[in-house]
Amino acid sequence: MKRAILAALGFATTMAVPATAEDIKVGLLLPFSGVYAALGNDIEAGFQLGLEQFGADSGATFEVIREDTEVKPPVALGKAKKLILQDKVDVMAGIVSSGVLGAVRDMIDGAGVPLIVANAGNDEATGAACSPYITRMSFSNRQINRPMGAWMAEQGVKKVFTLAPDYAAGRQMIDAFAAGFTAAGGEIVGQEFTPFQKTQDFGPYLAKAQASGADAVYVFYAGGEAIAFVKQYDSFGLKADLPLYGAGFLTSPLYVNAEGPAAEGVITALHYVPTLDNAANTAFAEAFTAATGRAPSEYAVQGFDSARALVEAVKAGATDRDSLAMALRQVRFDGPRGTLAIDPATNNLVQPIYVYETVAGEAGLTQKVLAQLPAEADPLNGCAMPAVTTN
Ligand code: PHB
Numbered sequence: 001m002k003r004a005i006l007a008a009l010g011f012a013t014t015m016a017v018p019a020t021a022e023d024i025k026v027g028l029l030l031p032f033s034g035v036y037a038a039l040g041n042d043i044e045a046g047f048q049l050g051l052e053q054f055g056a057d058s059g060a061t062f063e064v065i066r067e068d069t070e071v072k073p074p075v076a077l078g079k080a081k082k083l084i085l086q087d088k089v090d091v092m093a094g095i096v097s098s099g100v101l102g103a104v105r106d107m108i109d110g111a112g113v114p115l116i117v118a119n120a121g122n123d124e125a126t127g128a129a130c131s132p133y134i135t136r137m138s139f140s141n142r143q144i145n146r147p148m149g150a151w152m153a154e155q156g157v158k159k160v161f162t163l164a165p166d167y168a169a170g171r172q173m174i175d176a177f178a179a180g181f182t183a184a185g186g187e188i189v190g191q192e193f194t195p196f197q198k199t200q201d202f203g204p205y206l207a208k209a210q211a212s213g214a215d216a217v218y219v220f221y222a223g224g225e226a227i228a229f230v231k232q233y234d235s236f237g238l239k240a241d242l243p244l245y246g247a248g249f250l251t252s253p254l255y256v257n258a259e260g261p262a263a264e265g266v267i268t269a270l271h272y273v274p275t276l277d278n279a280a281n282t283a284f285a286e287a288f289t290a291a292t293g294r295a296p297s298e299y300a301v302q303g304f305d306s307a308r309a310l311v312e313a314v315k316a317g318a319t320d321r322d323s324l325a326m327a328l329r330q331v332r333f334d335g336p337r338g339t340l341a342i343d344p345a346t347n348n349l350v351q352p353i354y355v356y357e358t359v360a361g362e363a364g365l366t367q368k369v370l371a372q373l374p375a376e377a378d379p380l381n382g383c384a385m386p387a388v389t390t391n
Contacts, residue, residue: 022060022319026310027067027083029094029104030118034071035197036096036223039299042254043118045292046300047093050307053287060314065089071096071197073103080104084111091116091324093306096299098122098141098169099196105129114325118306119299123172126348127381133321135328135347137306137340139271140378141172144247145220147353147373148269149180152216152245157181159189160245161214163205165225166193173220173247181218189214199225202232210238217242222249227258234262243267251358254297256365263358263365272298272337273356273367281336301336308333309342329388343377344388350377 030040051062065087069076083089093116095101101120108115109131121141125134164170178188190212192205209217221229248270251263274285274295288296313327332341341350355371
């Protein structure tokens with residue numbers, strides 16, 4: 001921390017370095033290999049763009065040290081330990097898998113290193129296992145899926161069969177969907193959880209869905225599993241009789257063109273689509289496309305907003321792990337997703353949710369927004385944290 005050293009040397013008011021200059025060491029913990037590798041790369045691209053755009057006038061320099069979780073909780077734990085103890089990072093950002101977030105939670109909380117969650121939706125991390133050091137700039141699993149359950153019931157869908165990978169995110173997303181759907185009068189007629197990162201043939205599960213008497217299927221799959229699932233669903237011939245719905249990662253703009261026509265007509269819910277019509281999103285989409293050659297996805301915007309949150313915390317005067325953690329809990333800004341604010345009671349983000357249909361566009365598949373569901377803070381879900389204190 002440059003400022004602390006300069007102050008100790010009596011240079012705090014000299015002209016050599018602006019009085020607010022800081023070196024902030026950031027540990028970026030993401031999957032760069034495994035089933036979520038593309039997601040990690042997109043988050044990193046968004047994060048770097050955010051640092052470039054917002055960091056320039058912050059008076060701080062940001063040194064990013066990246067580590068690959070491989071989507072494996074024990075590997076991620078070892079990498080988190082290295083970033084905290086060996087690299088002595090001031091702050092960490094990243095984490096895609098809910099399972100990985102669950103694994104590193106105690107280490108983050110115990111070490112008192114702020115973590116900006118740039119994807120993993122693990123409800124526990126902003127619920128019973130919340131921490132003043134964990135702030136989420138992505139979404140919670142509940143936040144996306146519960147309102148979608150209610151919306152589908154309101155559209156007249158009555159009986160649903162669900163499918164998801166068998167790990168924390170799959171379980172939490174489907175539980176939240178089922179709670180919203182049944183509370184609004186729907187019925188779950190069958191559920192299957194497929195072995196995570198191991199299932200290549202979804203055929204046996206699709207046969208069960210077909211025989212279940214459901215009038216729709218609701219799923220959570222992401223990354224490589226989403227591509228395989230959507231293609232197999234279509235080639236199994238199910239789409240016409242059994243419409244496919246899900247959490248919007250299923251047809252993410254990051255890989256929807258790899259799914260091709262099989263993704264057309266799939267209706268899903270998500271906290272961001274690149275077709276949102278607002279000035280911040282237009283500017284972001286242009287800058288991201290110029291930098292990467294592709295449209296931004298929800299993963300890209302999560303990385304971008306995570307970097308912005310970090311810069312906002314630094315601009316608010318945060319200089320070390322504790323003050324960064326406290327400042328991150330108070331972040332609020334208008335970004336590509338609309339108005340975002342951290343709920344300091346849980347440290348989860350409050351944001352609108354969009355229901356969108358994947359449709360054919362002029363340059364490949366695109367996202368048609370069907371409905372905007374209101375931004376709602378998650379319930380405490382057992383979260384008890386010290387209140388935010390302002391300096
Ligand atoms: C998660 O594990 O929380 C997760 C992973 C990938 C997604 C969304 C959520 O696209």
